[in-house]
Amino acid sequence: MNELYLAKSPAIAARTLGDEAIIMSTVDSTLFSLNPTGTVIWDAADGKTPVSRILEEKVCAEFDVSFEQAAADAKEFIDKLAGHGILLVSDQPIPEKEAS
Amino acid sequence: MSLLEEMNQKATALGIPLSAHLDITWRCNERCVHCYLDHDAPGEMSTAEIKDVLRQLAENGTFFLSISGGEPLLRRDCFEILEYARALRFNVKLKTNAVMIGPKEAVRLKELGIEQIQISIYSHRPEIHDAITKLPGSLRRSLDAIRRMKTYGLKVSISNVMMRHNYSDSKSVQELAKELGVEFHIDPTITPKLNGDRSILSLGISDNELREVFRTEEFVGNVDEFCTPGAPPDDSVLDGYSCSAGHTLIYISPFGDVYPCVQFPMPCGNVLKQSLREIWQGSSALTELRSVHVRDLPTCSSCSHVSSCSRCPGLAYMEGNMRGPSTADCAKSEARMGFDGKKTPMPAKPSQVLVQIQLAPMQMHAH
Numbered sequence: 428m429n430e431l432y433l434a435k436s437p438a439i440a441a442r443t444l445g446d447e448a449i450i451m452s453t454v455d456s457t458l459f460s461l462n463p464t465g466t467v468i469w470d471a472a473d474g475k476t477p478v479s480r481i482l483e484e485k486v487c488a489e490f491d492v493s494f495e496q497a498a499a500d501a502k503e504f505i506d507k508l509a510g511h512g513i514l515l516v517s518d519q520p521i522p523e524k525e526a527s
Numbered sequence: 528m529s530l531l532e533e534m535n536q537k538a539t540a541l542g543i544p545l546s547a548h549l550d551i552t553w554r555c556n557e558r559c560v561h562c563y564l565d566h567d568a569p570g571e572m573s574t575a576e577i578k579d580v581l582r583q584l585a586e587n588g589t590f591f592l593s594i595s596g597g598e599p600l601l602r603r604d605c606f607e608i609l610e611y612a613r614a615l616r617f618n619v620k621l622k623t624n625a626v627m628i629g630p631k632e633a634v635r636l637k638e639l640g641i642e643q644i645q646i647s648i649y650s651h652r653p654e655i656h657d658a659i660t661k662l663p664g665s666l667r668r669s670l671d672a673i674r675r676m677k678t679y680g681l682k683v684s685i686s687n688v689m690m691r692h693n694y695s696d697s698k699s700v701q702e703l704a705k706e707l708g709v710e711f712h713i714d715p716t717i718t719p720k721l722n723g724d725r726s727i728l729s730l731g732i733s734d735n736e737l738r739e740v741f742r743t744e745e746f747v748g749n750v751d752e753f754c755t756p757g758a759p760p761d762d763s764v765l766d767g768y769s770c771s772a773g774h775t776l777i778y779i780s781p782f783g784d785v786y787p788c789v790q791f792p793m794p795c796g797n798v799l800k801q802s803l804r805e806i807w808q809g810s811s812a813l814t815e816l817r818s819v820h821v822r823d824l825p826t827c828s829s830c831s832h833v834s835s836c837s838r839c840p841g842l843a844y845m846e847g848n849m850r851g852p853s854t855a856d857c858a859k860s861e862a863r864m865g866f867d868g869k870k871t872p873m874p875a876k877p878s879q880v881l882v883q884i885q886l887a888p889m890q891m892h893a894h
Contacts, residue, residue, distance in 0.1 A: 438640050440618035442590040444537050444545075449530075449590060451618050453640030456682070458530050 433481075433505065434474035434521040439513045443470065452513050459513065464490055465504055472514060474521035478505070534590075535775055543588035544777040544807055548789050551577060551608060552597040552781050557624055557660040559647075561690060561730050563720045564597060571781040574604040576799065578611050580779060583803035585615040589777070595622035595789075597781070606635055613639045620645060625672035626665055633672070637679045643710075644676055645684045650696040651703045659693060673707055684710035689740065690717065690730045701745060713746050716855050719845050721792045731855075737862035756864045757834025765822035769838045773816040777807065787816055791841025793849070816840070819850055826852050832860045 435441065441450040446463040448470070461469055464486060471481040482497045492500075508514035515521055528536075538545035552571055553564045572580070584592065592612055599605050600623055612619050621636070622645045628636070636644065646669055650656040656666035676683050685704045687697050697713060704711035717731040732740070740746055747753040757764075768774055773787030773795075783799040785806050786792050795813050796806035807813065819840070822828050827838055830852075837860070842853035 439616065440590065440613075440640075440642070441616045442585070442588055444534065444543060444588060444590075445541050447537070449534055451590075451642070453618075453642060456642065460530050460533070 429518060431478040431505070432474055432476070432517050432520050433468070433472035433478060434515040434517075435469070435472055436513050436515055441469075450513055452511060454512060457511060459508070459511070464492075464500070468501060468504065469508075469514075474515070474523065535771065538588070538775040539771075541588070542808070543775065544584070545589060545775040546591040546593075546771065546777075547584050547589045548593045548595060548776070548778045549577075549580065549584075550595050550597060550779070550781050550789070551599050551605065552602050554601050555596060555598045555624075556601060556626060557598065557662045557665060559660050560692075561659070561688060561717050561727050563718050563727070565720075565722060566597065568782065571602075572783055572799070574607060576783065577604075577608055580783070580798050580803065581608070581612050581615055581617070583798070584777075585617065587803055587807060590618055591620070592617035593620045593622060598624055598627070600627040600632070606632075606639075609636075609639055609641065613641075618642050622646075624660070624665065624669055625676070626662070626668040628672040628676065630675060633675045633679045633681065636676065637681050641681065643682045643684055645686055646673060647688060648685045648700050648703070649688060649690075650693045651699040652696060655693050655696060659690070670703075670707075673709060677708055682710075683707070684712060686712050686714055688717070689713060689715045689732050689736075691732060692730070694732050694736055697740075698743075698745060713740065715740055716859070718790050718842060718855075723845065728855075734858055734862055737858060741859075741863045754863050754865075756832055759831075760821070760828075760833050764834050765828065766820055768817075768820065769824075769827075769840045772841060773813050785810070787813065788841050790839060791844055791849075793841075793844055816849065824850050824852075832864060835864065836860045 438453045439450050440453060441448060443466060446466055448461040448466040450459040450461070451457065467485045467489060468481055471485050478501060482494060482501055486492065486497045486501070487494055505514060505516060509516045535545060553566055553568055555566050594609065594612065599621065602608070609619065609621070619641050620643045621641055625644065625646045648656065648666070648669060649659045650666070653666045657663055673683050685700065687700045689697055701711045715732055715737055717728055719725045719728060741754060742750055744750055772791050776788055778786040778789045778791070779798060780786070783797045785795045785798060787795065793812050793816070795810040798806065821833060827833055827836065830836070836856060838856045839853050840849045842855055843849050843851045846853060
């Protein structure tokens with residue numbers, strides 16, 4: 428995949444309970460619960476770190492998964508969260524003021 | 528099991544104060560006849576102290592934050608506090624009478640992503656509402672603010688505390704809420720003042736009126752379902768707790784005092800003297816509270832209503848024994864279910880899903 432950058436939308440409430448993140452959209456009150464792998468990607472979504480590095484250094488390092496498999500799972504995950512507007516996705520680093 | 532219930536279960540297992548109620552002031556521009564607070568108590572926390580409390584709550588895992596009072600907007604730093612809370616990614620609910628919310632304030636609340644604004648409306652008639660708040664013009668100002676906030680797309684909820692003086696107006700307030708397009712909740716319980724004064728309890732509705740409330744479909748939804756006693760208690764009930772107070776819920780007063788809940792004034796510590804973590808994990812009062820399972824309640828554990836009763840340990844505490852029954856909840860339970868026990872099915876177990884999404888917020892009709 429092309430290089431992508433992720434940042435958390437400001438229009439959310441979020442907290443990590445143990446190894447799982449809970450997120451609520453302040454726009455429509457939709458509630459999300461992420462599994463541990465999703466939570467690792469979520470926690471690393473700082474607008475500066477490319478997705479490939481997150482997968483390599485966080486996901487593949489912490490879970491028994493190949494880069495290819497992690498990339499495929501991540502794409503679906505990112506599309507879903509971006510579709511609900513709680514994750515900002517760009518092919519450029521995302522400035523802090525646009526994210527939370 | 529809903530995602531919210533799963534979150535609560537997880538927070539209980541991990542010992543996380545998932546929900547916090549923070550009163551940033553007890554001062555108020557209204558003087559509601561049933562209010563349980565002392566509006567003149569001195570020693571409110573400073574802006575920096577409140578921000579530090581919020582930071583500690585976030586560090587300890589709090590997600591749901593109710594900011595309340597008194598009237599929170601009486602603090603000049605109210606929006607600074609709200610902004611800080613949202614920067615820490617809390618899900619923020621604001622409890623206010625809204626009389627100070629003009630266009631500028633409504634826009635700011637929307638920009639900040641406040642989850643919900645909760646406002647008490649006692650009657651659709653100014654002469655009743657204003658007599659309860661003792662602030663002339665308060666109904667008009669609160670309703671103007673609600674309309675304004677709806678215009679800006681804010682989620683608003685009307686809470687209707689039922690008392691002898693306004694009981695007959697509740698259905699009209701519910702109609703008003705429908706017209707305004709906002710949520711509506713009833714609250715038929717008057718609680719003692721936090722200093723123990725029980726004189727205001729006489730303002731509450733009678734047992735017969737309570738029974739009528741619980742037989743009113745508009746208030747409780749399916750009456751048969753609402754008024755059917757739960758199944759005889761099994762181990763999951765007896766090993767459980769009466770409510771989330773002190774387990775996943777924490778209350779912090781404007782002076783830094785920590786209680787399990789605003790209705791449970793059992794001193795657990797003060798955040799100006801100890802860290803929140805020290806209090807949450809080390810308070811002997813909280814440790815004792817958490818040791819009390821339903822099966823340890825000398826009277827309630829053998830009551831036929833134990834599975835479905837909304838027993839409040841805080842109200843029981845204010846009656847002198849947190850392990851005892853609370854008069855108000857016994858009355859509510861009797862008004863709701865009498866003593867005729869039917870069986871209700873146990874909920875199904877949850878399935879394992881990697882990413883779960885819950886589209887609509889949970890909604891309760893009666894407290």
